[in-house]
Amino acid sequence: MSAPARQVTSLTNPLVKAVRALHQRKARDETGQFVAEGLKFIIEALEFDRFPEVLLYGPEAAGHPLLERARKATLAAGGQVIEVTRDILAKVSRRDNPQAVIGVFRQVFARLEDLDPAAATGWVALHRVRDPGNLGTVIRTADAAGCGAVILVGECCDPYSVEAVRATMGSIFALPLVRVDEADFAAWRAGWPGSVVGTLLSATVSHAEAAYRRPTLILLGNEQQGLPPDMAALCDVNVKIPMRGRADSLNLSVAAGVMIYAVTN
Template sequence: MSARTVTSLANPTVKAVRALHLRKERDETGLFVAEGLKNVTEGVELGHAPRILLYGRDTDHPLLKKAIAATLAARGEVIEVTHDILAKVSRRDNPQAVVGVFAQTFRPLVEVKPGSAACVVALHRVRDPGNLGTIVRTADAAGCGGVILVGECCDPYSVEAVRATMGSIFAVPLTRASEAEFAAWRRRWPGSVVGALLTATVDHRAAGYRKPAMVLMGNEQQGLPPEMAGLCDVAVKIPMRGRADSLNLSVATGIMIYAATG
């Protein structure tokens, strides 16, 4: 198998890649789109070969050649396409020159090992894909052992979320669990389970964190509901010194991650 050229927007493979903007299609296929040579290279270097690799006609880079070789070695499709196709696939006027389609990966909850890292992040019903992707990127930067999605969360493999991870989608193990599954599993967690709560009185910098710590954060609108807050053995607040009375979820989670791992 070798690279081929496609110029038609009606090509079945092009249409299939475009369809991955829909969650239904991602759920049914188990695939997702990663845009840009940097993101595709991150996937390849971490052992994730693209199932499909699209690249622009004028694109020439040593890392692209490496991605092409990895795709072909895994018996994936490599396709040279026009700018118009890249724009349609990305739904952007100024698309990236390289687009990869990869298999989604979720780690079972029972395989999350407390001793593998100083911190794990758990998110309850997070709604915004940009926030989720940024949190995955921050978890990667801080060396966290994974991100657990509890309850009905937005899709970490949506195009928006993947863009926000800047390649960290391939580096951070993701896990999905229901509230009941998470609550039962949490009982065996040996370190602190830390939540940021409006009712807390302890400053996040002054709390005692037993490692491995788990940072548990609620969603953008409601925070942690009582049943999830009850799973925390350390409740903290992030002080607000200006007129703003709250922080963006990804910013607050980043602060908590570094407090728990510091």
């Protein structure tokens, strides 16, 4: 029989405050940690040998076999397992209807030089993406299509924000994330063995008609401005996704999904 978990019931407990603070980028940057909510997320993490540093759970989750698996894995990795009240879960998640399990994990970023272009047919780079929901959805889509990594170029929003992590639906653990400035990306891109493909409203070639050499690296601009000229110049080909209705553009995550499946099919 497993030993009882430590219990915390006070909303002013220092650990509760520290976990709640991870909603702020400053706290995430200072600690290198982030929050993932829900038992599904925790189990996804374990599949990739990512273990919570802190595991919080409410009474309604007690006894669940997957929670017991997560509890054992957390303790074996040196993490803390704490039973908390529903009020604490609501405060930590900033939701009235919180998940019953919350994990605090260590952020992980890969390096450009450690990526193996031959490991996947499709790769994604995002330039100065601003919306965490879009970013999380792109990460999820890239994972679903078997892409090699998501590369964040320039000043992007934080992939480990609570909003972005929620949108990944667990894919935050599944593929490498890279952060790089424009100059280092341009230097690394010069050695890319396949096609680098940008999306531009002004392009004349349809995404469905362009020839892509694998591995294919997709480069997308941000939600407001798209790809600036210096980034578009790094691409072997710039393409457009045809607009057949009244809308003149697609949401970034939708455009990314169209492009990801165009180059990986």
